[in-house]
Amino acid sequence: MTQPAVSSAKRQLTHEIISGGSGLLLALFMWGHVILVGSILTGERGFDWVATMLEDYYIAQPAILAIFALFVIHAVYAARKVPAQLEERRRLQSLAKGLRNSGREHVPTRTKHSPFRPHLESMLWIWQVRTGFIILVLGSFHLVLIGIDIFTPLYGDITGLESISSTARVAAGLWIPYAVLLLCVEFHASVGLYRLAIKWGADLWLSRAAMHRIEQVIFWVVLAVGALTLVVLAGWVDPPLAFLLDGGGA
C-alpha cells in the first residue's frame, strides 16, 4: 500500500510548505489588518486617511486580490487534511475529547516536554477546522464586500472604502457576522501560528509551554483590539484614540 515514490514525498513537502506558508502569510496579514482597520480607533479621519492612502497608491487593489488568492489556496490545501468521512471525524473528535477531559485528573507527566495540563491541542485542531470553515464562508462574503468597495472607484464612482459606509453597515447589523468572523479568525490564526512554530521549531527557540502562553496572549490582545474596533465601527463607543489626531489641532 505504501510505495513512496519520490515524487510523492516531494509533493508532500510542497503541500506542507503551501498550506503552512499561506497560513503564516494570512495570519501576518490579519495582524496588519487589525492595525489598519484599527485606525478607526483614532476616529473617522484616521480611518479614511488610511483607506485613501491604500487606494490612491494602488496598494489595496492588488492586496485584496493577493489575499483572496492566498485565502483560497490555504483553504484548499489545509482542508485536504480534514478527514473526508463523517465517521472518521467522529472518531477524531471522541479521541480529542477524551484526551482533553482525562487530563484534568490524570496528569502523570512532569517535564518540559509535557506541560502539566490536560491535553488540548487535539481539540484545538478540530476547532481550527471548524473555524476554518466559518472563515471560509464569512471571509469570502467580507472580501467580496470590500472588493466592491475598493474596485468601484476604478469605474468612476468616487466612493471607495469609507468610514461612513463602513460604520453604517456595521451598525446596521453586519457587526454580528463580523464578531463571529473576528473570533474565529483570531482563534484560528493564533493557534495556527503556535502549531506552525512547534511543527518547525519546537526544539529551537522557546519551550512549548512558553509558546502556548505567547499564543494565548496574542489571541486575547488581538481579539480585544479587534472587538474594540468593532464596537467603535458600530458606533457604540467613541473612538478612544481620537485625541491623537485632535490633540495637535486643539
Place this chain on the structure above:
Amino acid sequence: MARRDGVITLSTEPRKLTFEIFRYNPEDPQSAPHTDTFELDETPFMTLYIALNQIRETFDPGLQFDFACRSAICGSCGMMVNGRPALACRTLTGDLPENIQLYPLPAFKLVGDLSVDTGTWFREMSERTEAWIHERQPFDEGATEERMSDELADAIYENDRCIECGCCVASCGVANLDDAFLAGAGLNRVARFMLDPRDTRSDADWFDIVAGEQGVFGCLGMMACADVCPKELPLLDVYAYLRRKTLGARFVSEDDKKT
C-alpha cells in the same frame, strides 16, 4: 486512601472504585463489544496492574489484558485510562477518580478486551523504515570498537529510550485514521538512526521515508503523542528536526533519478 498524609498510616477509609471495562473477544462468535462494570475496594499503592489482576482473579477470569515487566519498561500495558493512553502498570488508582474507564488502545488491532496487537505494527514500522544500522563494513571480531563521543552516545540513547508502548500512536488522530502513518514512535526511530554516525544513510536516502505520505508531513501537529508518551520523549523536537532536515535535503540533493 493511599494518598497519604502521615508517613505510616497507609490507609484511612478505602475508596470504592468502579471500573468500566471494554469487553470483546473476537474469537468468540457469541461476543459483542460492550462494557462490563466491576467494583473494587482500593488498597494502598494500588496500581491498575494490581486492580486488573484482582478483577480477573476474583470476578472475571476471562478478562484479557497484557502486562509483562509491570515496571514501565517493556511497553506491554498501554491502554486508554479515562480517555488517555497510559501504561496501566504505573498508573496509581490514587491518581484517578473513583470511576475508572478502561479501553484498549485504538489504532491497533484488537486481540481481545484490553489487549491489542502492537507487535505487528512495530515490526512493520521497523521494516518500512529499515530501522537498523546500515553499516559500512562487516563486524571485525579483532578490532576495538569505533569511537564515539559520550555526548553523541547520550543523544542517541535519548531517542533510543522509546519502549514501543504505542501510546503515542493511539493518541494521534492521524495514526487512528491511517495505520501506515509512522507516528511518534516511527519518526522517533527514524531520527535515532539519522543521528547515528554508524548508520551510513544520507539525508537524501531518508527523504522518501521521512517526507513520504506517512512520514512527518502526515503529522498535523496535534501534539497528543508528546503529551502521553510515558517516557516523555521529546517527540515534537524530533518532528521539527526532521522537517527542517527534509527541507534541507529537498533543496540540496540532486537525487531526482527515481522520479
Place this chain on the structure above:
Amino acid sequence: MSGRLVTTDVLVIGGGLAGERCAIEAAAAGHDTLILSLVPPRRSHSCAAQGGMQAALASCAKAEGDSPLVHFLDTVRGSDWGADQEVANIFAKEAIVAVRELAHYGVPWTRVKGGKNHYFIKGDEVEIDEALENDGLITHRDFGGTAKWRACYAAAGTGHAALYAVDSEVVRLGITVRDRTEAVALVHDGSRCLGAVVRCLRTGSHFVVLAKATVIATGGYGRIYGQYTSNATINEGMGASIALDTGVVPLGNMEAVQFHPTTLVPSGILVTEGCRGDGGYLLDNNLERFMVKAEPEKQELASRDVVSRHMVQAIRDGTGVDSPYGPHLWLDIRHLGEEHLRTKLLEVWDICRDFVGRNPAEELIPVRPTQHYSMGGVRVNKDGQAYGLAGLFAVGEAACWDMHGFNRLGGNSLSETIVTGRLVGRRVAEFADGITLSADTSIGFDALAAAERRAEDWLTRTGNSRSIYDLRDAMGDIMMHKVGIFRNGEELAEAVEELGQLLDESDSAVLRCKDPGVNPELAFALRLKGMLRLAMTVAKGALARTESRGAHFRSDYPLRNDRDWLNRTLVRWGLDDGEPEFTYEPTGLIDLPPGYRGYGADERIEMTESLDDHNARVVDEQRRHGRLETTEDMGSRLDRDAWRAVTG
C-alpha cells in the same frame, strides 16, 4: 492440516537477548529460522536490565589492569566454585567481542570522556583523570563482586538498548518472529528433539513446529516465587519446564536461586542497592534500624544475601509492617535530601512516585527481599547442547551452561545472553547443516494431540475447587517462606510436602472461564503444573543439598562443603513419572582450586580429593550423566594455571 504444521530449520523458543542473538547466528548461516515469543521480542525481560553488562575491555581508569582472566576469577569466586570453569573462561574472553559487536549493531554505549571525571565511590565524590587516548571508548561502571570496574552500560537502559539493537538485526535479516505464541511441549523421540508444540496466544489454537534444531531461550523461572520476585510476569520458566517434561533432559542446579534485598512492595520492582550505598536505612514496624543490632559492623551495607536474611528474620520475628500484600519493611532515604534523591537516585525517585505514589524525600518506601535470578536451568554442555536430546539447545537465563554456579555476579547475565547467543548459535547452525528434516510428522501430530487434550481436559473438567490463582499464591508463599533466603531441613521438607499437595490439587482444579480463544485463565492453568513441578525440583534440590553455597543458604548446614558437594544437581522428571530423579555430576574441570571468595565467610569444609583425581573423572562422569559430545574436547578452552599470573 495447513496452519497446524510449520517447518523450519531452526526453532528458537524465546525472543529475549539470548534467543534473538542465537537466531541471528543461525539465520546468518543461511538457515530458515523462526522465533517464538510470548510477547513481541522487545518486551522480553532482557529489556528490564538497567545496570550493565560485564566485559573486560579495561578502557577506563578504574578498569586498568583488568583482563578476561580477572573476569574469569571474579566469576568463579562469585559462583562459590559452583561454575564450570572452562565455561567461565570462554565467557570472559568472548564477552569482549560480544559487547563490541553490540556497538556495531548500534547500542549507544556510554563512552569514556577523556580528562577529569567526577564519580561517586561509596558515597564520596571523587575526581579521576581518564586518559585522553581512551576518549570515546566504551566505558565501565562498578558492580558488586568484581575486582575492577567492568560493567559496560548504556545510560540507565543497558538491557533495553541491547535488546532493541539485537532485535533490529533480527528485523534486518528478515527472521520470522511469531509473537504471542507459547511453546507448550517439546516434540522428541527420546533421543532427538524434533521441534515443539505451540499454543497461539491470539486464538488459543495449537500448532506444531518441526525443526532440525530447537533452542530454548525462555529466560528465568522467578515467577514460581509468586509475587515475590523482581522478574516480569512472563518469567514462568516454561522453557525449563517443557525440557523437564521430556524426562530425558535434566535441569541443573535448580536450587540455586538468587535474591535481592530491596524490591518495592507490592510490585517487586527492584530498588537499587545505591540507596543503601548512599546511606539509606532499613526500618522495622517500630521504625527502628534493626540492621544496626544485627550487623553492628556493616549495618545496611552488608552483602545482599546477609541483608536479605536479616530482613526475613525481622519479618519472622513479627516486626514487619503489615499490608494487604503481606508484611514488608521500610527503606528510609528521607535524610539524603530531595536534592540528592532527584539527582543521584533519580530512578528511585521516579519508581517511588510512579508505583507507590510516595515522595521518598518525605515518606518511607515499602520494601522486602524477593527472588531475582535463576542460576539453574536446562543443563547444557559448553556448546549449549542440552544433555540427553540431540538437536535441543538452551541459552541465556533458561540454561544452566553453567558460568554462574550458585551465585551470579551482577552484569554477568546480560553478557552471558549475547555470548551464548553467538557461540551456541554457531553450533546450532552447524548441527542443522548436518541433518535433514524428518519427513515423518506423526510424532509431531501425536504431541500436538496430547497438548490439545490437556487443554480440552481443563475446559471440560467440572466441579468445585480452589481457583488456580489461589494455588499460584500458595506456591509463591511456600517458595518464599520455606525455600527462600534462609533454608533449613524442616521447612524444606514441609515445602516439599505442601507443593506435593498443590500438585495434586492442580490436577483436579477447575476453571471458571470456558471462553473460546486465548482464555487467560486456561493459558495460566496450562503453565501451573509446570511451575509447580519446577518449584518442586527447587525445593527438593535444596532439601538434598546439605551445605551452604552462594545463594543457597542452609541455616542447619551453614558451611560450604567442597568435600561432598562440589557438584551440580541434575534433575529429570518426565511428565508422567512419579518422582523427580536427582543425580549429581562433577561441577566441571577445576583450574582455580576452591578457596576463599574474598568476601563472606572464610570457613568451609575442604575438598579431600586431589585436583588431579577430581579432574581425571570429570569427563567420563559427565558423559554418563547425559552430556553429549562437544565440538572441541572438554577442557580445550581452559587456560590452565593462567590465573596464577594475576593472583598475588
